[in-house]
Amino acid sequence: MPIVVEHLTYTYGQGTPFEVRALDDINLHIGDKEFLGIIGQTGSGKSTLIQHLNGLIKATEGRVLVNGIDLTDKSANLRIVRQSVGLVFQYPEHQLFEETIYKDVAFGPKNLGLPDEKVKERVHEALELVGLDANTMVDRSPFELSGGQMRRVAIAGVLAMQPQILILDEPTAGLDPRGRDEILDQLVSLHERKSMTVVLVSHSMEEIARVATRLIVMHDGKIIVQGSPREVFTDAQRLRSIGLGVPQVAELMQALQQRGYQVPPVALTVGEARQAILGLSAKGAGGR
Ligand code: ADP
Ligand code: MG
Numbered sequence: 001m002p003i004v005v006e007h008l009t010y011t012y013g014q015g016t017p018f019e020v021r022a023l024d025d026i027n028l029h030i031g032d033k034e035f036l037g038i039i040g041q042t043g044s045g046k047s048t049l050i051q052h053l054n055g056l057i058k059a060t061e062g063r064v065l066v067n068g069i070d071l072t073d074k075s076a077n078l079r080i081v082r083q084s085v086g087l088v089f090q091y092p093e094h095q096l097f098e099e100t101i102y103k104d105v106a107f108g109p110k111n112l113g114l115p116d117e118k119v120k121e122r123v124h125e126a127l128e129l130v131g132l133d134a135n136t137m138v139d140r141s142p143f144e145l146s147g148g149q150m151r152r153v154a155i156a157g158v159l160a161m162q163p164q165i166l167i168l169d170e171p172t173a174g175l176d177p178r179g180r181d182e183i184l185d186q187l188v189s190l191h192e193r194k195s196m197t198v199v200l201v202s203h204s205m206e207e208i209a210r211v212a213t214r215l216i217v218m219h220d221g222k223i224i225v226q227g228s229p230r231e232v233f234t235d236a237q238r239l240r241s242i243g244l245g246v247p248q249v250a251e252l253m254q255a256l257q258q259r260g261y262q263v264p265p266v267a268l269t270v271g272e273a274r275q276a277i278l279g280l281s282a283k284g285a286g287g288r
Pocket of ligand 1: 045
């Protein structure tokens, strides 16, 4: 179920004195089973872009195709598209409202008109997918949970629709490191075990380096760099020029290289950096 974005331009408040061109000629292809990271400073257009991918916002110019369905076409069946493209907004826990976790997660599948037994199956499965024990959780109020757990309940509500593509807008924002790692690990597992296409919006290079297979970097409504994390982080200069860093481990490799040590130009994880540095001392390179 590929997504194709062609020459997408979007202007807020078009024709008013407050016009803002939020997206400027975006071209993008998201293939099946990709784990795409979208990164960029606040205001670069990330949220506006992803809201086009399930038809929440209509293009000012250009087209968005989901599995061949043109969302800019007035007759497009957006109901079908929204079932297959699940969108998790920023701070999704603000949208929890039912008195039990069960009812919150069941909301979507119930609206699909599924029988109770099927709804129950989906609720349990979705909660397990986000690492929550359905049996002990379903009757509790979502408002008794920690911030990270509330967010996972909200994500479960989207997963209960069984989308093929899961898009998340800064799902780790405001969480402590543990809450953040739990969500990232679950996304990796959804991608691997459920073969789900995942699109993750983030402003943290560190987290996106860990999980994404491909990255796009946005700046001022445009995609300015794209490629594998390794390719993207090689151009550290460019990233710094738009106020983004590279992950600390990548920076470490670059600092070592500048001092004449023979290490790879980019490391994506601490483990990889460690390997490179251990390799150095084995070779005795650098001469210090
Ligand atoms: P990001 O998610 O990368 O922070 P956004 O897509 O939210 O970026 O915003 C892109 C641009 O569009 C920014 O200049 C922002 O101020 C503007 N913008 C976003 N939402 C609205 C809105 N509802 N009305 C007017 N301008 C908006
Ligand atoms: Mg945003």
